[in-house]
């Protein structure tokens with residue numbers, strides 16, 4: 001392998017460190033540091049002893065160095081990807097000390113980074129005092145182990161990082177169960193790899209302080225763990241199925257109410273929750289953090305014409321969503337499948353909004369793939385226009401001529417968005433004349449709530465109403481329709 005080329009292509013990404021790189025550690029500190037990193041890996045083996053701890057396992061990230069292999073696209077796109085990894089790492093509670101990317105045709109099959117670059121990474125890790133390396137991609141168990149061997153601190157990948165954030169943020173019973181399941185799925189094939197790495201590390205120190213407690217789990221232990229994890233996964237799947245049924249029933253009840261359902265989807269941090277708040281006057285959690293929202297929340301709102309709609313705020317999307325989490329997404333996004341309209345929010349101030357849009361559509365496609373219905377219609381909403389300069393704004397308008405341009409922060413464009421939603425919902429309204437008998441007074445109040453009552457006339461049989469209403473509602477009252 002051409003290692004000099006490897007090293008030449010190494011590049012530091014400026015502006016990502018939260019604080020300056022600390023000075024070189026003294027030899028004494030370095031040893032302490034190394035001991036600490038070994039200690040941490042051994043601690044991991046203890047965690048794996050109990051399957052319930054695997055379930056809610058946290059990666060305990062602290063001070064991290066990010067690395068990425070940049071295969072295609074522009075420098076700016078590669079940097080944006082690393083900036084996102086940094087934001088993810090910070091969301092997980094860690095401090096980013098440094099970030100490096102390597103230009104390479106494809107990740108090294110053995111160590112992800114080329115071997116020369118891996119050595120360089122080791123130097124950065126030592127110099128910065130980092131205790132964890134996060135790779136911007138999904139690594140094979142063997143790659144993780146091999147890279148760990150070189151850098152001598154914990155190495156995790158983007159998938160594990162995202163799983164960790166989800167584990168920290170999930171609040172509902174179903175959300176927690178879904179994430180636990182995804183984590184176990186991720187851990188299962190990696191048990192052996194991590195076990196081997198731990199045995200290796202303990203073995204290397206066996207002369208000084210080796211012993212029963214410091215050895216990695218043996219083959220039998222791993223097999224037992226695997227079996228217990230599989231059992232736990234089966235149990236979780238069953239529990240999740242039960243919770244799903246309950247939710248479907250609840251949603252069906254709401255749908256019968258005839259209230260149009262708008263599901264707000266979009267890339268993480270695009271401002272979905274802010275928009276729901278701005279449009280409904282409610283207090284959904286807004287945070288400058290990725291995946292602030294994990295469980296779907298539903299809020300009612302009234303359109304200018306007096307009609308009620310419900311907005312459902314959903315979990316944000318992200319590029320390279322771990323496959324283990326697609327199932328979790330599917331469950332929270334069932335709301336999306338059922339929606340009358342998908343309100344797709346994109347951050348207009350992001351340097352690459354088109355990438356966000358395609359990532360969202362791709363994940364949504366995967367999530368909806370299993371359904372035998374087409375995806376609901378989508379309305380694109382470009383948010384954060386208060387933070388977009390004039391030139392970019394012109395470009396965005398040209399690129400997305402059908403989109404709504406809003407600022408959830410300043411309220412700009414919200415009237416237009418409301419109007420567009422109203423137009424959309426009324427596009428297939430029908431005119432009908434209903435004769436409602438006295439015994440069915442509840443129909444009249446429902447019509448006033450969900451339809452335009454154009455004319456009312458009381459007669460001997462009850463009330464005759466001329467209404468303009470959604471076709472679904474008309475279908476429900478076909479027995480009362482006289483014209």
Ligand SMILES: Nc1nc2c(ncn2[C@@H]2O[C@H](COP(=O)(O)OP(=O)(O)OP(=O)(O)O)[C@@H](O)[C@H]2O)c(=O)[nH]1
Pocket residue numbers: 266267268269270271272273274275285286287288289290291292293294314315316317383384385386387406407408409410
């Ligand atoms: N400048 C500006 N910032 C906004 C706007 N809307 C939202 N933000 C900010 O963007 C960040 C993310 O907002 P959220 O509403 O939590 O975004 P989200 O899409 O729900 O994020 P997740 O739930 O984490 O996926 C917050 O810091 C908001 O204050 C806007 O119109 N303009």
Ligand SMILES: [Mg+2]
Pocket residue numbers: 272273274285286292293313314
């Ligand atoms: Mg949110």
